[in-house]
Amino acid sequence: MENKVTVITGTATGLGRETAIKLAGLGHRLVLVDFNEEAGAETLSLVKEKGAEAIFVKADVSNEADVQNYVKQAVDTFGKIDYFVNNAGMMVSLRLLHEYSLEEYDRVMNVNLKGAFLGLKYVIPVLLENGGGSIVNTVSSNSFKPTAFNGLYSATKHGLAALTKSIGQDYQDQRIYCVGVAPNSMKTGIANKAVQTLTAERGAQLAASTGPxxxxxxxxxxxxxxxxLTTGAAMLTGTIVNCAGGEIFN
Ligand SMILES: NC(=O)c1ccc[n+]([C@@H]2O[C@H](COP(=O)([O-])OP(=O)(O)OC[C@H]3O[C@@H](n4cnc5c(N)ncnc54)[C@H](O)[C@@H]3O)[C@@H](O)[C@H]2O)c1
Structure with a gap:
């Protein structure tokens, strides 16, 4: 895996940061992307401590010019992209559907679905030029079944699962592989703000909507x-890997 160039979005915290640190240990050259400059710079230091060649590019993934810029920075710095972890994401406040504002709808769609699409739109041509490559989209157990009061977020993750399946179907002959990795209850800060809209009663309903x-x-x-992203990409392409720790969604 040495010398592989990997672009990861959402690397300031959580899954993106931990993936970057592990890939640094495997010798990947890294392009770290996030809109959180301060925590993004901390991740950059952590991967450099592991000996990785890496850059941080500040970008809002929902902004087309920012996405074009992180792809350009990757190519200008390392000459190619082998792997893409399309991971940046957010949650909106947990509500019933009719309680959401259009602004909340636009924000979560723009980041989780349009942002992921823009990454695919601009990274795939670079992979094609390199003779192929592989992609992981961070989807969710909400790509299978919405948790309670989580309809908009779930819609974005169902959408991203559909894009994953499309790539699995459309690019086989071009050696572009794409897998959806679907966490369930992952210990990060992503839900901290979103759950503040829950009453005790709704909190209990949410807990009841999630299996053990x-x-x-x-x-x-x-x-x-x-x-x-690496070993399993070709055989898993177009599928969603359910990482739900024993909870089954059919
Ligand atoms: N934590 C969970 O239980 C869980 C479950 C299923 C799926 N996920 C998904 O995992 C992925 C990573 O989330 P996490 O749990 O590590 O949370 P996190 O909040 O720690 O990480 C999300 C990262 O994305 C970045 N980000 C958010 N909006 C951005 C934007 N517009 N532009 C650039 N960067 C942006 C944040 O700054 C942060 O670094 C997300 O796609 C999330 O939807 C998380």
């Missing part, structure tokens, strides 16, 4: 991301 499962750390899920 083994909670994951971002380090646990990073191992699956790396397998799906």
């Amino acid at each position: 499962n083994i909670a994951a750390t971002p380090e646990d899920i990073a191992d699956t991301v790396i397998f799906a």
Whole structure:
């Protein structure tokens, strides 16, 4: 895996950061992308401590010019892209559908679905030029079934699962592989703000909408991301890997 060039979005915290640290240990050259400059710079230091060649590019993934810029920075710095971890994402406040504002709808769609699409739109041509490559989209157990009060987020993750399946179907002859990795209860800060809209009653309904499962750390899920991106990419392409710790979605 030495000398492979990997672009990862959402690397300031959580799964993106842990994946970057593990890939640094495997010798990947890294392009770290996030809109959180301060925590993004910390991740850059952590991967450099592991000996990785790496750059950080500040970008809002929902902004087309920012996406074009992180792809350009990757190519200008390292000459190619081998792997893409399309991971940046957010949650909006948990509500019933009719309670959401159009601004909330636009924000979560823009980041989780349009942002992921823009990454694919601009990274895939670089992979094609390089003779192929592989992609992991961070989807969710909400790509299978919405948790309670989570309809908009779930819609974005269903959408991203559909894009994953499309790539699996459309690019086989061009050696572009794409796998969806679907965490369930992963211990990060992503839901901290979103859950503040829950009353005690809704909190109980949310808990009841989730089956028993083994909670994951971002380090646990990073191992699956790396397998799906590298060794497993061709055979897993177009599929969603359910990392739900025993909770089954059919
Ligand atoms: N934590 C979970 O239980 C869970 C479950 C299923 C799926 N996921 C998905 O995992 C991925 C990583 O989330 P996490 O749990 O590590 O949370 P996190 O909040 O720690 O990480 C998300 C990262 O994305 C970045 N980001 C958000 N919006 C951005 C934007 N517009 N432009 C650039 N960067 C942006 C954040 O700054 C952060 O670094 C997300 O796609 C999330 O939807 C998480």
